[in-house]
Amino acid sequence: MSFSLPDFSWMAWTWPTAAFFIVIVLLLIGMGVWEYAAPGGNPRIGILRFETTRGDRLFLSLLGSAFIHLAWLGLAGSSLWWALALSVVYAVGVFRYV
Template sequence: MSWMVWTLPTAGFFSAIAIILAGMTVWQYFSPSIERKGFLPISTTRGDRLFIGLLTSAFLHLGVIGFTEFHVLVATTVSVVWVGVLMRWG
């Protein structure tokens, strides 16, 4: 990954997202999802909930970096818990 001059955390972040997307693709192939309604006000599939979770996690990270003195791992921990809750009950 030296051609992009990425730092290790950046490369790890994008690699993790690629692995998650590949895993979701395999999961969808073997077990097609159906729309359901959880605590979100719309009917969603697994892919919808993953997209919403990744998007909200990005905004959470931006907020922590821009407006607080917290370490970025705090935002990462909250994001992992949030995406887990959203995927399960969202």
């Protein structure tokens, strides 16, 4: 029995694109499980001086990461590994301080 990966060519998708959306879905599922396990999330006021919840901080992390990647593509080229590392550091900072 052989296992073959699905072919995304009919959508002009690449595996990195599919992995990107799979990670976002997994993040949303993880946040749902976290909310179910510990409801409420205790909104807090961070350095931006407005109240945020875990979902708000996830949204800010995803939005900021998208801008980091777009800026990286425009300024540094097509290798996105450093942009990914910078986005992870940014997301940790958002969850910690915002």
